Amino acid sequence: MFDHVGIRVADRAESERFYTIVLRAIGIEPTHRGEALVEWDDFSVAQAAPDRPLTQGLHIGFVAPSREHVDAFHRAGVEAGYRDDGAPGPRPQYRDDYYGSFLLDPDGNSAEAVHHGDLRQGGAIDHLWLRTRDVDATRRFYEALGFDVRMHGDDHVQIVGDTGSYSYVEGTPSQNVHIAFPAHDDVAVDAFHAAATGAGYRDNGAPGERGEYHPGYYAAFVLDPDGHNLEVVNHNR
Numbered sequence: 001m002f003d004h005v006g007i008r009v010a011d012r013a014e015s016e017r018f019y020t021i022v023l024r025a026i027g028i029e030p031t032h033r034g035e036a037l038v039e040w041d042d043f044s045v046a047q048a049a050p051d052r053p054l055t056q057g058l059h060i061g062f063v064a065p066s067r068e069h070v071d072a073f074h075r076a077g078v079e080a081g082y083r084d085d086g087a088p089g090p091r092p093q094y095r096d097d098y099y100g101s102f103l104l105d106p107d108g109n110s111a112e113a114v115h116h117g118d119l120r121q122g123g124a125i126d127h128l129w130l131r132t133r134d135v136d137a138t139r140r141f142y143e144a145l146g147f148d149v150r151m152h153g154d155d156h157v158q159i160v161g162d163t164g165s166y167s168y169v170e171g172t173p174s175q176n177v178h179i180a181f182p183a184h185d186d187v188a189v190d191a192f193h194a195a196a197t198g199a200g201y202r203d204n205g206a207p208g209e210r211g212e213y214h215p216g217y218y219a220a221f222v223l224d225p226d227g228h229n230l231e232v233v234n235h236n237r
Contacts, residue, residue: 001161002181005177005179007055007178009048010106010107018080018106022077025069025073025077026065026070026072026113043060043062043125054175056174056175057109058174059110059112060127061100061113061125063120063124070100070113071088071101073103074113086100086101088101098116099116100114114126123164128166131170131172132169133172138157141225144196155169176229179231182233182234193222193232205221207220218236219231
């Protein structure tokens with residue numbers, strides 16, 4: 001589902017501290033620290049700037065290997081002084097075996113550790129939830145791009161991958177989330193960009209190699225109806 005997800009934060013040092021503490025409790029350690037950002041596998045945090053504003057209104061669920069890890073995530077955050085957003089426990093409204101706990105990060109985004117029988121494989125992120133001003137417009141956008149789109153009533157659209165998912169629900173729009181999807185070849189990157197721009201959606205970066213990330217990083221970028229930066233990337237070498 002995700003190649004990577006990036007957020008922008010008001011205070012990088014404080015957000016790095018939060019995510020280091022709580023993700024370590026579920027066995028996820030930083031994989032890169034640099035001047036621009038810090039990464040935990042497929043999740044990254046970078047400093048907000050005037051042209052790259054703060055991420056707000058995001059819910060992100062991280063893969064926990066067990067219920068005990070879910071408990072440890074919540075305990076680590078609360079003991080470090082961070083805000084509770086939901087104590088560890090079952091959430092059968094999502095799945096019969098769904099067990100999660102919730103904290104607020106320093107910018108008020110909802111971070112969850114979750115364990116259930118269909119966790120995403122191959123990454124730290126199990127799922128995302130965003131709010132949108134127009135659920136139907138979001139549905140049309142993803143259908144135009146060929147994603148597996150499922151509606152859950154009129155106010156909830158879900159985009160489903162081979163493993164993992166993310167959702168938009170009706171409400172005050174989330175702000176400035178970057179989501180990148182993997183592609184198997186450069187042709188798929190080109191096709192994504194062509195489908196989006198051909199359907200009238202906003203270009204945010206034509207297909208091409210971005211050597212500043214690494215040699216062989218071939219990507220294209222478009223904006224969804226709420227202005228989030230969506231990317232498809234092929235790491236071709």
